[in-house]
Amino acid sequence: MGNETLILVNDETFDEEVIHSPLPVVVDFYADWCGPCRTVEPVLKDLSVSLAGRIKFTKVDVGEADRVTRSYGIHSIPTYLFVAEGRERGREVGPVSPNEFRTILRKYFTFV
Numbered sequence: 441m442g443n444e445t446l447i448l449v450n451d452e453t454f455d456e457e458v459i460h461s462p463l464p465v466v467v468d469f470y471a472d473w474c475g476p477c478r479t480v481e482p483v484l485k486d487l488s489v490s491l492a493g494r495i496k497f498t499k500v501d502v503g504e505a506d507r508v509t510r511s512y513g514i515h516s517i518p519t520y521l522f523v524a525e526g527r528e529r530g531r532e533v534g535p536v537s538p539n540e541f542r543t544i545l546r547k548y549f550t551f552v
Contacts (some may be wrong), residue, residue: 522548
């Protein structure tokens with residue numbers, strides 16, 4: 441995985457990386473121009489390192505992945521989707537602090 445701990449997914453790779461992932465997946469719907477999205481990115485990178493092998497962290501650029509963004513009804517960013525065994529377990533909208541994010545992960549993924 442190199443230094444990039446957040447896996448960029450798009451319309452073509454979403455099913456493989458997210459739906460068929462053996463690990464639970466956090467999907468960060470974002471845009472480069474979104475200030476709150478950039479604020480939370482270091483939090484996601486830190487969590488992706490500390491939870492490597494337990495949870496996969498991915499990001500979807502809403503401007504580059506129109507089909508996935510529409511199919512999940514994403515209207516605000518950042519939006520975080522929590523997917524396990526191919527099904528959405530929950531979602532959160534808006535920036536989240538590191539402590540809040542850990543609490544949210546425990547809410548949707550019981551083993552964290």
